[in-house]
Amino acid sequence: MYQYDAIDKAFLDDRVSEFRTQVQRRLAGEMTEDQFKPLRLMNGLYLQLHAYMLRVAVPYGTLSSAKMRRLAHVARTYDKGYGHFTTRTNMQFHWIKLREAPDAIASLAEDGLHSMQTSGNCIRNTTADPRAGATAEEVDDPRVWAEAIRQWSTLHPEFTYLPRKFKIAITAAAKDRTAAKTHDIGLSLRRGRDGSLGFEVMVGGGLGRTPYIGQTIREHLPVGRLLSYLEAILRVYNRHGRRDNNNKARIKILVAQLGTEEFARQVEAEFALIDGSKVDLPDEELARIRGFFAPPAFATLPAVSKVFEEAKARDPALARFARQNTHAHKVRGYVIVDVSLKAPGETPGDISAEQMDVMADLADRYSFGEIRVTHEQNLVLPHVKLDDLPAVHAALAAVGLATPNINLISDIIACPGLDYCSLANARAIPIAQDIARKFADPDKAEQIGELKIKISGCINACGHHHVGHIGILGVDKKGEEFYQLTLGGSGAEDAEVGKILGPALPAGRVAEAVDQLVEVYLRERKDGERFLDTYRRAGLEPFKEAVYVAAY
């Protein structure tokens, strides 16, 4: 895992003391709120409905056990004993006090954590495949490149005042677990026909008020030129991006206006002007970064674990957990373990300080000290021995972290919504809880199979509702909470924006409507079809009819 050196540490400490002074000056009345707000936002501090919210960066979703313990400490000391993982693989604390915020940030810095670039019109934390370094599907470790992007973009003078925030995702596997095409830039690492590594570069994706799926502008960018090419894209965006209208300032609007081809042409022209030797990472630096992501000391193990097979035969809960929450590892005898933060009745993405500590302990004992955060608001123990799986499962179960529902109907993404967020129209969390309750029977959930439900409390789409197989958007109808359903979205490699099903439904009808949609799917599906596949084949009509005609 990447380790900060003395320069990074000094930089973080400087930043903490700078922010401490800024807070002191604000509290002393030497700065107005208008002057202070951009400064606190640069440090990830928002004002929400009930308190301040601190958003902590988890660069490319990779956490060490020490960092996880630090988050637990901050949750206990400065919050109400829990935190919330977001679709951008960051952690939010919802009950921060301004006067204590500098202490919280200082505490985070002790383990190299910070809240920079989690807000404001800068290049935000890069999303990466949570199975990086563990899956055989990848052609390279995307974290190497994500770390390069982090170093290059941190406080990059030219890109500190972009027209709007800017998000990058990077995957090195054909199966996209980063929602790359919903990012301002999506990068997909591939091997070319000649065997060389290159990025497919997709631009102009984004959700929010006007959702767009990213469009490819380069099929195969030689990896060594990544930073130059990113710089060229950002320069074109910085030059033309609209600053007059917040809603139109994202790169997606520019790409849509210019057209993908013209945008690409301008990027290539800019790219040709950039002196790569001044921007791209020298090979030694790349090798240095790569060294931090060298594979841990995996043991040589048989493909089948007797311990695990015996335990699994005895314990159906373990068998189910293994079926739903574990995935093939690139090394024989190991598995990747998904840890669901979607236990029935709980808030999607929430995790208590105690659970954080347990995750840290499990990572130390069984996963080389590594934890990953997924954009679906879950966690991953990337390198677990099959032999250890029974013990890991038992330890997770003891703290309510063994819910076997990854990718199933109750594995729901939900933003904080009106329960916390000052921009919300409606609540998202209770809707997720209603649906999870309705589909609490794990056999039924398994029978339904992969179904991604995503809920946002307003059009900003922090809950990715546009790309949910079933998307749910909170709207305000004369002050009542209503919910608009969309169908057929996908945030994966087959990305698509969902279609609106019909008029918005009152809160009490949403879980029932989801049930009706599922019934149509179960009736109509053909062999091996996911919900999404059946929708794509059968179209909107049968689903619409079930929810709007049959019901009344």
Add this chain to the structure above:
Amino acid sequence: MMALTASRLIDGEVVFWNRGQWVERFGQAELFEADEVAGQAEAAAKGQPNVVIDPYLIAVSEAEDGFAPVAYRERLRALGPTNLRHGKQEEGGHDVEVITRAVGVARSGGRHNLIKRK
């Protein structure tokens, strides 16, 4: 009827105006009948930019056995979130019960002058 609310600068706590003081509970908030009095309070509050952030008037209506903010958003601010019993509701009390039971809402924006009544 109206009340005046804001977020307290130092900790982000939801606060309400009562005769020149900021109080933490909706039950202790001063309720205004007249626009003029409410407007004066709002202007006074706006003169305290280093104590509170963004003071604004909210619509309040009579509920069973007391008063409640009209807008759903403002009820949540007065109570705390609904997924966990954090915030004001942790302490319980009469005002919390009244708001929890209140039904019927107007626009979720909550600001007095944004509420559209039929």
